[in-house]
Amino acid sequence: MAERFDPAGRRVLAVCMTAGFTTLLDQSLLNTSVPALRDSLHAQPAQIQWIVAGFSLAFGLALVPGGRLGDVRGRRTLFLTGLAVFTGFSLLSATAAHPWTLVAARLLQGVGAGLVNSQMIGTIQDVFGGQLRARALGLYAVTGGLATALGPPIGGLVLALAGEHDGWRLTFLLNVPFGLLTLVLAARHLPPPRSSTGHPDLDPVGLLLVAALTLVVMVPFVLPPGGSGAVAYLAAAGALTALFVHWQRRYVRRGRHPLVHPALARSRPFALGTVVAMAQFGSSIAAGLVLIMFLQDGLGMSPVGAALVSLPAPLAMGISSALAWRVVRRFGRHTVTAGMALSAAAMLAGGLVALRTPEGSLPWALALVQVFVGIAVGLVNAPNQAAVLRHAPAEAAGVGGGILQMSQRIAAAVGVPALSGIYLRGAAVAGGEGHRAAYFQASATCAAVAALAVLVAVFAARSGGSPSAGEGEPTARSAGTVRAPAGRGA
Structure with missing residues (x-):
């Protein structure tokens, strides 16, 4: 029961x-x-x-x-x-x-x-x-x-x-x-409020390094297009990453409590699941934006009409997210992999529909495709989150969740300008009916990212990174930590 x-x-x-x-x-x-x-x-x-x-x-x-x-x-x-x-x-x-x-x-x-x-x-x-x-x-x-x-x-x-x-x-x-x-x-x-760590160590240097790294990664995508210095940002990101890893190892050797808990740093399922989350979030957000651009610029639809075509995706996502735990109980570790595969197929189908469907029927066909896009996101999002966070010990639950969400935000910051750039360049070169080809190119790129995430999800499942029925407890919980009693009713 x-x-x-x-x-x-x-x-x-x-x-x-x-x-x-x-x-x-x-x-x-x-x-x-x-x-x-x-x-x-x-x-x-x-x-x-x-x-x-x-x-x-x-x-x-x-x-x-x-x-x-x-x-x-x-x-x-x-x-x-x-x-x-x-x-x-x-x-x-x-x-x-x-x-x-x-x-x-x-x-x-x-x-x-x-x-x-x-x-x-x-x-x-x-x-x-x-x-x-x-x-x-x-x-x-x-x-x-x-x-x-x-x-x-x-x-x-x-x-x-x-x-x-x-x-x-x-x-x-x-x-x-x-x-x-x-x-x-x-x-x-x-x-x-009560501490889940049992110590007051904030690791302020680690926090500053993470903040600097986040800024260096995200700021180039916040700035208006046409700026320069991409190589400098990339070099700074690499240097900050190396410095952060060195600092965390040094902090552990000193007997302190690093920002990234050793259980997270060593966890292959946590890393692989985070990659899946980044691919899913970045590709779906970018695909949604490109769809709106295509509907308005390519088909001449109003903002309200474009919103209605894209509406089935979040609605289907909400329903499938609410029911995903039942799917996990039955199919276990295959749920996330199947969801990513469905996402790749739906994105590719959207691009093919844009190429071959008459204009009068195209909005309806794209709205139907969005149903499957939303179902796929719902099957991946919550089950993958649960699987990833299962590997976060209780004393690092907040940091683990923060790393996961931050990674998704970075993926969206990278994916949105990259995919919208593919669409805009394709539409500008071809002109006229070229909007359809440009939308196909962008959709196929999103599908390719999702397809690569399918392979990562397979590896994550094999390493224990996807949920199976009855799973969900963290694998590394500190001794003496007592879970709050809420939510444990029969």
């Missing part, structure tokens, strides 16, 4: 889902409002780039430090602090009178969202185990799908009702009631 969430576990999960929905809805709302805020604030292209991408940059920067702080100092206080920062600077974003004020507010919103999300993953790790953890991660993924699906139509409705001049401000204000409600729920229902 399947385990069920007890009342305390359900309340903790509700807080995590509400916070996830609040922070993830923000970005999908903003994407709809960019043209309106650009015209209202007379923003330059570089400022728009920072308004849109600065949030993701700050979000990624906050994940690993937030996870480490949560592991060492406890998660509840950081959760509340991050949510308060996100909510407060959402209000500043809504009232900004200058583009750079909005840039600053968006950066601080991203820091708050990163703190919140690192505590959510750590809290789920702390509170739930086994199949309950896989189900909790699946439900957390459902909130992401709903936020992605509902953001564009909600943003479009707000702009239609309030007008474009001030409507974009209301899209930021929507974060405030959601944030305040979540603050109240979190203060009442999250477990009290």
